[in-house]
């Protein structure tokens with residue numbers, strides 16, 4: 001830090017210059033985040049200084065958080081779910097597995113996750129000293145239930161199923177995983193960080209949430225398809241017991257026990273999530289998801305016209321396009337200011353997320369550029 005003070009105007013000028021170097025959302029196909037809904041931004045601003053780590057000082061926003069948890073619980077088939085607003089999918093996954101491990105009380109524990117699991121599970125293995133066993137996928141890129149079964153043993157503290165995989169948007173057979181979980185008395189965690197705000201609003205009868213007996217916890221991210229501000233994550237447990245397995249004593253704060261991973265934590269994101277859920281309602285989310293799915297179908301049918309096929313028929317607004325020399329093509333696209341990502345080997349493909357900020361016009365321009373690159 002410099003000794004001498006800068007005026008607010010000078011500081012703002014530096015910030016504006018620097019901010020101008022960031023890319024803008026309308027050319028992002030690579031991210032599961034999006035521009036938050038304007039009402040979320042307003043709510044976030046209003047609650048900027050609130051701290052949910054010390055809820056007795058902020059009973060207003062603490063109440064908003066509980067209302068969000070209740071709305072999420074209702075949406076996921078368990079109105080009495082217990083949980084809290086975390087910083088995102090990573091924290092929610094860490095905490096769900098930590099609760100499962102604490103409840104199981106086993107030494108040398110392991111967890112069985114699909115090969116398609118988000119990399120947060122590798123952090124979890126390291127942090128919680130658990131062996132992370134990866135189950136194979138079937139040809140549709142859902143986890144192979146036989147492979148899960150063969151990896152479960154007496155030290156397994158949790159099974160993980162994914163409702164909306166990060167790379168392909170696929171949904172694991174949660175009901176089959178739940179049967180194993182119930183039979184063997186193991187915690188089943190469903191990672192719906194992305195899919196949690198998609199599946200309830202898609203046509204078709206998906207069975208993946210608390211309506212499936214045996215699902216013990218769910219990760220759902222308001223800062224992805226929930227249109228809230230960053231960093232808003234959601235962690236829900238079927239009952240209070242599991243949440244209690246995370247509690248420590250706080251000694252000097254207004255509430256005697258704390259279950260969250262972080263201590264001081266923003267109330268702004270809870271308020272933002274509350275605001276957007278109330279303002280859009282189920283009808284608003286259904287409309288938004290329909291729009292994203294329309295964009296998805298437009299992308300896939302237009303890609304086919306230039307001879308590019310998706311790895312799987314998209315289920316949600318996540319598309320993996322098969323192109324030769326994927327990394328090179330991606331680089332060329334980046335040079336043209338198109339931000340796309342890639343799936344892992346052995347199923348390397350261009351990965352695109354059709355978020356609400358994407359426009360049909362940009363999809364068409366993107367595909368023109370892709371075609372030019374592929375023809376060279």
Ligand SMILES: *Cc1c(COP(=O)(O)O)cnc(C)c1O
Pocket residue numbers: 032087088089090091093118120162164165166191192193194221233
């Ligand atoms: C995005 C994502 C995560 C991680 O969420 P963060 O908010 O980035 O921590 C975890 N699981 C899945 C399935 C995801 O798509």
